[in-house]
Amino acid sequence: MSTRAKVFTGLAIYVVLIVAVAVIFGWTRDDNKAFQPQNEFKLDDWISLGVFSINKAVMYVVIAGALTVGTMVWIANRMQARPNRVQTLVELLYSLMRDNITRGNMDDKMAAKWFPFIGTIFLFIWFSNMIGYIPLPTNTHEKFDLFGMQIPSFALYAATANLSIPLVLALVVWISYNVEGIRAKGVVGYLKSLIPQGVHGPMAGFIFVLEFFSNVMRLMSLSVRLFANILAGHLIILFMGGALVVLLGIEALGVITLPMGVVLFLFEVGLVATLQAFIFATLTAIYLGTAVAEEH
Amino acid sequence: MSVIATIPTILASADSGSEDSGGSFLVQPGIGLMVWTLLVFAIAMFLLGKFAFPKIAEALDERQRKITESIDAAERGRKEAEELAAEYREQLQKARAESEEIISRARRSADLHESESKDAAKKQREEILDQAKRDSEAEARRVVGELRSDVASLIVDATAKVTRKTLTADEQNRLLDDALGEIDFSKLSTEGGR
Structure with a gap:
């Protein structure tokens, strides 16, 4: 055939x-009012510590951080002259982070200084995104019984699908590159460097205001890009994986949506998770590089 | 399609449900979570920067150094091998030329020797032949001499018997000269010499 x-x-x-x-x-439709899809992303306090309460997102952040550090340190300690496949992959990733993302956007001295930051950003976001596609027993609303134990239902969640996490990372990036820029050129010099070369006269003032706000807006664009991509990915997987069927009460719809759900899941895992981490890290490097660059 | 068209209304109705089920928490940053994230990120960065990145970088640089070194070594080795090969080639050429020279010299000397020995052999053979010829001639002469004296005495005896007188020395000599002159001894001597 x-x-x-x-x-x-x-x-x-x-x-x-x-x-x-x-x-x-x-x-036939049988509208379901009880199921709320957005509650999949709701954060319930597991351990109440006031504003610092431990919830699902904190757990994911901690898991992502532990996995990032654990994996990299483990591999770093068994680096061999003749690499196996995992080491080759990590080396490839490392070269990508160090040579393409970091050194590609700034001079070597600055790259040496900022590489740990950019590398950690990339790996941390990547691990956060990736564990978001592993079903974990985190749904404390719905529990199932396993030999008498009440186990929370397995659900997909991603730390990066919560605005707080990309936002705080973006904030760190934003502060870092602005501080680097001011250190390199002084406050006035740095603000002046926001105006593109070749703009003079009254236009310069107008352009400065635009550029200034564009600079501030990077905080939003950087965080929302990551957050919205991962949230949208998880939502669409959720809908295709069954939420739409439950909401509309049309069982037959599942035949259409489930294969789409599988395809979208693979798309998210295979492309979006890595791509978004790469974009975040690359933009960080670009912002840092241009902040200290002589010409804008 | 009616199913697709109803999705927004369902989502809207879900949003307008109880206060708990609103979607606004999705875009509301939580200070606590942000602090937790910052903490985890800072720790991760510290640990990676201290325990992971330097070792990976070291291993990569080490490998790169080794690769560069081995490429250099290979290059050096190749150059050395080439030089050695050239040297060998030169030596071989020299040896070949030398051997050719030796062979030709040997051939020349062999030729020379051959012709010399041939000449010598020829000479020797000729000498031997000459000697043999001389010997045989001498022998023939001796035999002829003997024959002659024998014949002479026979002639003298026979003549004395016939003439019943003793010949004087002069008569004998004359008689012998006449008689022997008629016999061609040279024929004998030449036949005997051959």
Whole structure:
């Protein structure tokens, strides 16, 4: 059977299955008001410590941090002259972080100083994103019984799908590059350097205001880009994976949405998680590099 | 499609439900979580910067150094091998030329020797032949001499018997000269010499 024939056969089976399920179970709506999809992202205090209460997001942050440090230190301690596959991958990642992201955007002296920061940002966000696609028993609203133990339901969650986490990282980045810029050029020099070269006269004042706000807006764009991407990814996986079926009460819809859910899951894990970490780290390096660069 | 069209209304109705189920918490930053994140991030950065990154960098640099070194070494080795090969080639050429020289010299000397020995052999053979010729001639001469004296005495005896007189020395000599002159001894001597 040729590839084309296989694809068409698969599609035909898929369509026939949808029709069959729709005919057998009926295509009737039964709106479900009890299930709230956004509650998947709700944070309940597990250990109450006032504002510093431990919740799901804190747990994910801690897991991500521990995994980042644990994995990297473990691999760093078994670096060999003849690398195995994992080491090759980590070395590739390390070279990407050090040579492409960091050294590609700033001079070597500054790169040496800021590489640990940029590297940690990349790895921390990457691990945060990746563990977001592993189902963990975090849903304390819905519990299931396992040999008498009340286990929270397994659910997908990502620390980076909560605005606070990208925001605080973006804040650290924002403060870092502005401080570096001021240290390199002085307050007045740094503010002046916000105006692009070649702009003079009254236009300069107008452009300065624009550039200043654009600089402040980086705080928003940097954090929201990561947060919204991961939240949207998780939401769409959630909807395709069953939330839509539950909300509308149309069981047959699951035949359509579940394969899409699988495809989207793979897309998120394979591309978005790494891409967003890469973008965050690269922008950090670019901001730091341009803040101290002579010409803007 | 009616199903798709109803999604916004469902989400809206979900939002307008009880206060607890609103979606605004999704975009509301929490100070506590931010502090936790900062703490975890700072610790992670410290630990990575102290225990992970330097070791990885060291290993990578070490590998790079080793690769550079081994490439250099390989380059050096290749150059050395090339030089050695060139040297060998030169030596080989020299040896070949030398051996050719030796062979040709040997051939020349062999030729020379051969012709010399051939000449010597020829000479020797000729000498031997000459000697043999001389010997045989001397022998022939001796035999002819003997024959002659024998014949002479026979002739003298026979003549004395026939003439019943004793010949004087002069008569004998004349008689012998006449008789022997008629016999060609040279024929004998040449046949005997061959």
